[in-house]
Amino acid sequence: MSTKLVLRSSAAVAAALLAAPAFAGPTYTNDNGGSFRWYGQFNPSFQNFDDGVEDYNRLVDNSSSNSRIGFWLEQSFGENTLKFHFETAFGLRASDGVNQATTGDSLSWSRTNIRHVDFQFETASYGTFSAGQGSMASDGITGADFSGTGLGAGVSVADIGGGYAFRTSAGAVSGVTIGDAFTDLDGSRLGRVRYDSKNFGGFVFSASYGTDILATNNDRETYDVAVRYSNDDLGAFALDTGIAAAWTEQTGQQDRRDISGSLSLLHKDTGVSMTLAAGDRDISGNYAYAKLGYSADLLAVGKTSFSVDYYDGSDLVTNGDSSESWGIAAVQKIDRFNLETYIAYRDYSYSDTTATTYQDSNVILAGARWKF
Template sequence: MTTTLTTRAIAATVAAMLAAPAFAGPTYENSTGGSFTWYGQFDPAFQYYDDGAETYSRLVDNSGSNSRIGFRLKQAYGENTLTFAFETAFGLRSSYSVNQTSKGDNVSWSRTNLRHVDFQFDTARYGRFSAGQGSMASDGIAFADASGTGLAAGTAVADPAGGYAFRTAGGALSSVSVGDAFKDYDGSRLGRVRYDSVNFNGFTFSASYGTDILKTNNDRETYDVAVRYSNDELGDFGFDAALGAAWTEETGKADIRDVAGSFGVEHKPTGLSLTVAAGERDIAGSYAYAKLGYSANLISAGSTSVSVDYYDGSDMVTSGDSAESWGIAAVQKVDKYNVEAYLAYRDYSYADTSATNYQDSNVILAGARWKF
């Protein structure tokens, strides 16, 4: 792919987003403390993948923050609030699902694209109680991030190109995909019951039990717990951290215990930030991830953020294997239009204990997210 083609693709994506009207979903309120709000986002991207032998250019939906739409119904009951939330992805072709042999369908919606269909009851004294399809307690624990580039680069390093297979030194497609070799062990969304505590000096505690209600013939059961801490007033610093563990049982599969955590710290006077994450699966592998970021208001349109990151994993596919990835990313906010334009480059390498050698690969992802 030439530099001209890359530039044109980025320009076309950003121009399309800037041509969209700038508005947020309206909120309608009644006289008894009730409200209805709808919202969404559109996140198209241009993906260019080089597997060491062939290159592939695709228009995709960014798996790191996919296109979606939803609404919330809220009703106050004294100091408490009942909320019904509905949210679904559009089912557009994702950056994670395409590979060397398949572009996939432009649009393929199924019920597994439902992200939230749940009730939440927020109490002032006892915390939040949730029931329905939605985030488990450990969802998001691996993604504490103060860099401003989480849209384009984060702990889930496989998101830009997870479906592509590594090529062997001889040029053949292997059975190992990017998604196989690079895991984050973050929590999931399931049909669940969940409890979140009130805030205790910046700490919140969560627990949930869930099962995969969106798939047929599935008896997966997951239990998890998590603790989060957030404080944006530590002198010149802002700090976010999360830690969680999840236990999963499913007929015909080995029981799994995942542990993952992350923290992000920002030095507000300089705009410098550090993000660190790590995770482990008891019957599989482990990883560590680190990112250095910088954010500043360089232009009047909005903040500019850049970052460089590194991921190191082992034993993800087979015992003794290793997976490494590094990336650079930039995100430019355009506040007037609720747009974030981004450009990211990521390199992947994989090795195992077999006689097979694997070629390194890389991906470029360029796009823009418009929130409405």
């Protein structure tokens, strides 16, 4: 597909989204304190990846926040509430699922696209108890971010191009992919039991135990703990932070322990934010991430956000290797249509202790997320 055709197709998708009416899934209630609410989003984007030798142009679904649909069922019992949550991705071609060799299927749904099949019992006195497919306690722990540019730039820097491989200085496609060399060591979604405490002055404590019930022939077991703190009333500042530890065991693989966390601080008067994240895996490597953001009401249609960020990783593929990435991003909200348009640029570099040298790669991602 030529660049011109891809750009025209991307423009057509954006035009269709802009023409769509503002829409939100309704909430249905009954006389006994029950409710049903459904929701979803589409997040198509145009991806241009340059591996130093070739350019690749794709129409993809943005893996930073993929297209999905879901619903909530809730029933109150006095001060307590029983909830059921279902959510699935559509299985559209993912921005981190294409590479130099193939674009894959434009639509390929499997049960691994199911994100939540989750029962939750929220109590007034003892916290929340959860069971089913859903987020582990450590899921999202590295995602604290007030910048407003998470659709284009975040700590999971491989989301917008992780399937592509680095090219060697000789021009050959190597065996090291962007996804191999860049990780956020964040938690995952598994079939799990989980407990979340009540909020104690902004602090919430969580613990969970889970296994991969959607993948076949998988005996992975993970247990984790996390603590989060958030406060949007620290004078002129708002703070969101958390840290977690996760232990994973799987037959035939070495046991591992991950420690990861993030912190984001917003100066509310200026819209300037700073975000930091870091992670360490005991059997491999570690990384650090920093981001500077700015959000303001520059246009009447909605908030405008900009950011610049930097990622530095070590020993994530082999001992002694180095992974570096920097990026810039802009997001424009269009409140009337529940729409966020965005564009992001990211550069990746990698080196290791072998005689092989690798060319830098870069990716441009532009798209729009429509929530309904």
